[in-house]
Amino acid sequence: MKVLISGAGGFLGRAVVACLLERGHSVRAIVRPSSQRPPWPDTVDVIRADLRVQEDLTSAFDGIDAVLHLAAATSGSEDTQFSSTVVATERFLEAMARSTVRRLLHVSSLVVYDWSKAESCMDEETPLENNPYTMGGYAIAKVWQERVVSRFAKEHSWDLTIARPGFIWGHDHADIAGMGRKFGRVYLLFGPLTRLPLSHVANCADCLVAAVENPAASGETFNIIDGDDIRVWRYAREYARRTGQRGFFLPVPYRVGLGVAQLAALTSRTLFGSKGKLPSLLTPRRFESQFKPIRFSNRRVRQVLNWKPRKSFDECLELSFPHVQYDGALRSFES
Amino acid sequence: MAKLTGVLIGCGAIAREHLSVLADVEKIDVIAVCDISPARAEAAAERFGIARFYSGHRSLLADIRPDLVHITTPPSSHFPIATDCLAAGLNVFCEKPVTVRYEEFCALKKLAREKNCMLVENQQNRFHSSVRRIQELVRSGELGDVLEVQVCLSLNIMGAGSPYVDQNAPHFGMTLSGGVIGDFLPHIAYLAYMFTGKITDVHTGWAKFRSGSPLLADEFRGMLKGERCTAYVSFSGNAQPDGFLIRVAGTRMRVETNLFEPPRLIVKRARSGEPALGTLIDGIAESRQVLVGSVTGFLRKLGGTSSYDGLKEMILKTYSAIELREPQPIPLDEIDEVAQLVDRLASQELS
Numbered sequence: 001m002k003v004l005i006s007g008a009g010g011f012l013g014r015a016v017v018a019c020l021l022e023r024g025h026s027v028r029a030i031v032r033p034s035s036q037r038p039p040w041p042d043t044v045d046v047i048r049a050d051l052r053v054q055e056d057l058t059s060a061f062d063g064i065d066a067v068l069h070l071a072a073a074t075s076g077s078e079d080t081q082f083s084s085t086v087v088a089t090e091r092f093l094e095a096m097a098r099s100t101v102r103r104l105l106h107v108s109s110l111v112v113y114d115w116s117k118a119e120s121c122m123d124e125e126t127p128l129e130n131n132p133y134t135m136g137g138y139a140i141a142k143v144w145q146e147r148v149v150s151r152f153a154k155e156h157s158w159d160l161t162i163a164r165p166g167f168i169w170g171h172d173h174a175d176i177a178g179m180g181r182k183f184g185r186v187y188l189l190f191g192p193l194t195r196l197p198l199s200h201v202a203n204c205a206d207c208l209v210a211a212v213e214n215p216a217a218s219g220e221t222f223n224i225i226d227g228d229d230i231r232v233w234r235y236a237r238e239y240a241r242r243t244g245q246r247g248f249f250l251p252v253p254y255r256v257g258l259g260v261a262q263l264a265a266l267t268s269r270t271l272f273g274s275k276g277k278l279p280s281l282l283t284p285r286r287f288e289s290q291f292k293p294i295r296f297s298n299r300r301v302r303q304v305l306n307w308k309p310r311k312s313f314d315e316c317l318e319l320s321f322p323h324v325q326y327d328g329a330l331r332s333f334e335s
Numbered sequence: 336m337a338k339l340t341g342v343l344i345g346c347g348a349i350a351r352e353h354l355s356v357l358a359d360v361e362k363i364d365v366i367a368v369c370d371i372s373p374a375r376a377e378a379a380a381e382r383f384g385i386a387r388f389y390s391g392h393r394s395l396l397a398d399i400r401p402d403l404v405h406i407t408t409p410p411s412s413h414f415p416i417a418t419d420c421l422a423a424g425l426n427v428f429c430e431k432p433v434t435v436r437y438e439e440f441c442a443l444k445k446l447a448r449e450k451n452c453m454l455v456e457n458q459q460n461r462f463h464s465s466v467r468r469i470q471e472l473v474r475s476g477e478l479g480d481v482l483e484v485q486v487c488l489s490l491n492i493m494g495a496g497s498p499y500v501d502q503n504a505p506h507f508g509m510t511l512s513g514g515v516i517g518d519f520l521p522h523i524a525y526l527a528y529m530f531t532g533k534i535t536d537v538h539t540g541w542a543k544f545r546s547g548s549p550l551l552a553d554e555f556r557g558m559l560k561g562e563r564c565t566a567y568v569s570f571s572g573n574a575q576p577d578g579f580l581i582r583v584a585g586t587r588m589r590v591e592t593n594l595f596e597p598p599r600l601i602v603k604r605a606r607s608g609e610p611a612l613g614t615l616i617d618g619i620a621e622s623r624q625v626l627v628g629s630v631t632g633f634l635r636k637l638g639g640t641s642s643y644d645g646l647k648e649m650i651l652k653t654y655s656a657i658e659l660r661e662p663q664p665i666p667l668d669e670i671d672e673v674a675q676l677v678d679r680l681a682s683q684e685l686s
Contacts, residue, residue, distance in 0.1 A: 052503075090372055
């Protein structure tokens, strides 16, 4: 199979390219013009393009069997993220619509769900976020990106698969939002026993490639998580131990954190009306979307693709922190 | 009474500032938005509860005749869009700079006059509360005769992740004379012009401090001689922290402000008597200004007040002029003078 992959030079993109090559697929990779070519074999066909401004991308689709769309911004201003994620997707899919390619796998995110409506377990039936504008630039962009992809796929009758990974982590990308916030040497853990929807980059890439390969994935939407048995406390402890960071963990019950955020929101509404602005930690809906203590199901991806994570959490830890030895840091809360 | 109506063409970051301002004004209805990206247009419409959205400005103009068209697209598209709007007999409120080349501005000015339409450049800092207070000090005579104005903008356009030096998607400012600094020259020029009046002489210096960037220059200095006073103007893409300093020196007083900080003035008066006592009085007054300004600024931030102080005033004055059939808030000839000044400042860029 010949696969075109956008965002190939990114954290997840590089893992997906490696996985595609490992399984014998040929790869055409779109990377940004100014970025260095990752250490790929010469067989990888590299196209240098920025989807925001590239004049014509149609030729990128020549001879392609399936498209994996990963390109998105994970930082920057709201406008920058919208351009890099949504406008870039519009341009990319306009080019795809001029080609004969019909198979598309889009990588979305769990942020597209309305976390306030997730009761006890988040799965593919959880309602989507309909008012993302208070949820920050990343959520706005990912919600709109998925809307754009779905509309294009419907209009052009493409075989679409939407994959919504949880917190993607791995080497140099282990500091995830669900872990809490660091203030100086103090790490606030909101809901230390909350389950994390983790998706190690190697497992996530494996699942995406499995979805591209399997015709049963067409028309499906999957949440991609390795499982939800790892809790904030354990993850944070492993992170701190393996990165050698010094400091103190301060567990804050989820309800206390949410209560503080609700109080701040009430005060803001009283004083400033609907225009009041608060940092994300003090915005109840954004607080929920990072720390809500619910379960996360990967049942559908297991059922349809017969997929399960190739690597356990412990193996993923070894992959993600390969050279760091525990140096006694954080002894203060280990004892 | 019928409401005034507006539309926005261009739905990026600055458009959001316009829409936030307009959302608060009862007598103005934004009836449509437009962006070349259909998703961006629809997102802006959904976010601000606007009924119609378009991905082509000509379709919008064919359907709707608003009282005012806000043009909030990148500068290179201003000229064709403004031409279409003015040709259709519509008033235009355009982000700065109105055009990339001065000749294009002249063509728009001629068209606006022929069609009896407004052509307003967004010069929001003229209406910034601190700038208006300085103007009041000048007008009342408290400051004495104005001798010199300094307008110094420092902005970290060279930092990691800055869109100004993005080598993958060149910033729209790269299309301007003066490169991305050209995007800021209108602000610098109209603020200096407010005090100097018509410019009679211009000297500029351009430099590149960081060699690895795609910019031709990241530092700019200028000396202006005007009919009322002189001005020193500068832009630094490297000096930190960010700041937009205005300092006006008069025969009785020196006053300065930073437009990036909460509205406050630092005032030094000429005093008779014991100098040490004068220093103490000025120090106490300055401390009070800093305290009040900082608290006010913090509350404004929490209250979601736009950091674009002056934009609301300028937009409201424009709509008000339309409603009352009065002249536009900044005369077209003054906008022309500023456009000429920008052209002169930019024409000596490094080549």
